Amino acid sequence: GESVGLHLPTLSVQEGDNSIINCAYSNSASDYFIWYKQESGKGPQFIIDIRSNMDKRQGQRVTVLLNKTVKHLSLQIAATQPGDSAVYFCAETDNTDKLIFGTGTRLQVFP
Amino acid sequence: EADIYQTPRYLVIGTGKKITLECSQTMGHDKMYWYQQDPGMELHLIHYSYGVNSTEKGDLSSESTVSRIRTEHFPLTLESARPSHTSQYLCASSEDSPYGYTFGSGTRLTVV
Numbered sequence: 001g002e003s004v005g006l007h008l009p010t011l012s013v014q015e016g017d018n019s020i021i022n023c024a025y026s027n028s029a030s031d032y033f034i035w036y037k038q039e040s041g042k043g044p045q046f047i048i049d050i051r052s053n054m055d056k057r058q059g060q061r062v063t064v065l066l067n068k069t070v071k072h073l074s075l076q077i078a079a080t081q082p083g084d085s086a087v088y089f090c091a092e093t094d095n096t097d098k099l100i101f102g103t104g105t106r107l108q109v110f111p
Numbered sequence: 112e113a114d115i116y117q118t119p120r121y122l123v124i125g126t127g128k129k130i131t132l133e134c135s136q137t138m139g140h141d142k143m144y145w146y147q148q149d150p151g152m153e154l155h156l157i158h159y160s161y162g163v164n165s166t167e168k169g170d171l172s173s174e175s176t177v178s179r180i181r182t183e184h185f186p187l188t189l190e191s192a193r194p195s196h197t198s199q200y201l202c203a204s205s206e207d208s209p210y211g212y213t214f215g216s217g218t219r220l221t222v223v
Contacts, residue, residue, distance in 0.1 A: 008151040032210075043201050043214030044154070089153065097142065097208035098169075101154040 007086065010106045019077040021105045023090035026071065030092040034099065035075045036065060039086045047075070047088075077107075084107045114138045117202050117215035124192055124222055132187045132218045134202035142208045143185040146201040148173060148217070154201060160185055192222040 013019045026032070031052040036044035050064045050073075051058045057064050063076040073090050087104040115136040131145055136143065141162040146154040146169075156169030160179040174196070175189050185204075189196055202215040 006192065034212075040215065042204070043216050044212075045214070046212065049210075060152070087151070097205075098144075098156055098159070098210075100170075101146075103153050104151065 005069050008104055008106045010108060012108045012110060013080050015080060015082060015111050017080055019075075019080045019084070019094050021077075021104050021107065023073040023075075023105075024071060025073060025090070025092045027092060027094055027100070028068075029069065029094040030100075032093050033064070033066060034091045035062075035073075036089045036091060036101075037084075038089065038104070045088060048104065052084075053085045069110055073074045079108050082109050082111075092106060115202060115204055115213050115215040117200075117220060118212060121219045122221070124159050124220070126191075126193055126222055128192050130189050130192055130220070132200050132202075133221070134185045134187070135183050135186075136204040136211065136213070137183065138204060138206065139182060140204035140213075141182065142174065142205045142211075143176075143179070144205070145169070145185070145187050146203065146204045147173065147176060148199045148201055150199070158187065189208045193219075194222045196220060197222050 002094040023057045035047040038044045046092045048059045050065050059076045065074045087106050090098040118133045129195045143160045145158040148154045148155050153173035157173040158177040160166050166177050175187050199217045199219050201217045205212045
């Protein structure tokens with residue numbers, strides 16, 4: 001059978017709480033970062049992006065933080081809802097046109 | 112509503128068979144990509160194209176081949192499927208990559 005989830009870090013949060021999903025990247029030359037959400041049976045969907053000349057960017061209920069010193073990226077989801085349950089991936093690029101994806105994090109929201 | 116379509120959604124096929132996974136987009140994007148994704152794992156780029164008659168291999172070695180005869184169509188072919196090809200295959204397109212990627216829903220391939 002499938003090993004879905006066995007290789008995947010999982011974050012479980014209660015509905016209404018805030019979620020923080022983390023991502024470490026290795027290429028110091030990366031200058032553009034994206035967070036994607038992938039629901040079961042679907043392709044990744046764009047959530048929010050940030051360029052390396054910024055350290056924070058906010059969207060609707062989501063915030064991305066970038067710490068270039070330690071090569072760390074985080075996605076904060078405010079007031080997490082059941083519909084936020086999915087696998088979240090960060091992706092980076094170093095000014096080429098190809099994205100490099102990180103290992104995803106599964107977000108589970110319970111009532 | 113998706114503007115990039117992949118067929119079939121699911122495919123179970125025997126070892127040694129030739130298969131073609133279809134990907135079509137209606138956005139007129141020049142750049143198209145194929146990613147391979149094992150369950151719960153990250154996406155790995157296997158092929159990409161910058162336009163008609165342009166195809167390149169990605170970062171992950173793959174025994175598959177691709178073609179780009181029309182802007183909207185970017186099929187992926189496996190000449191002889193093996194169990195090691197079992198995976199999910201995701202197609203994407205972009206007008207101005209790396210920005211604005213649109214992904215299809217994927218084809219879940221199982222080779223028995």
